[in-house]
Amino acid sequence: MFVLDASGSEGVENFKKELNFTAEFMKGFQIGRQHVQFGLVTFSSYGRSEFYFNTYHDLQSILHKLDTIQYTGGSTHTESGLSSAKFQFYSHHGARPNAQKIAIVLTDGQSYSTSRTIQKANELKDMGVKVISLGIGSSVSQAELMGIATDPQHVFNVTNFDTLNSIQYEIKTAACAGWYSPPVKPKLCTRDFQTDVQD
16 A cells, blocks of 8 residues: 655655656556555545555556546645555455555655554554555654654655655565565565555
8 A cells, every 4th residue: 555645845746756656666566356456545634545455456557547646735644644544454445364465655744743643553553564654855754754664674765756766676675575585576576475555
């Protein structure tokens, strides 16, 4: 599950760069009912479910949807995005009991309520979701990113939106960690495992 910041601090062009990062990430996986499933949430003043795990079952349909997602602007209510993500991990939205569940949270700022954000992130972790946090720029709170993520090894930072794609490999490796030892190229993790990836 991707959980993408769409707040006012980003602006429409940087939001498009988030969507491009998401699209490039997804291109590295085999997508389908028996392979990787993706869902997506955006958040600003509220969380919004853009599509569920069982909405699309092929890459082209997802890429078409990504081209249509609108930038909303507003406050940074990261907790609302995490709450919407939690809702998506229920089985009636396509989450599978035998699939590893992953949430990848992107943000360029500090949330409206750090305590509620960490609370909602913990609720995801209690459901067995691996949570990866990715901070963009200098306005993020490292303490909050640490509170969102499963552990310090799942916290990442980039200096700006233009460098997002430079961290693709690291994020994919973190998402696939635990399936292979030593780590191998992330694309291999789609061959033998069913995975729900949700940001």
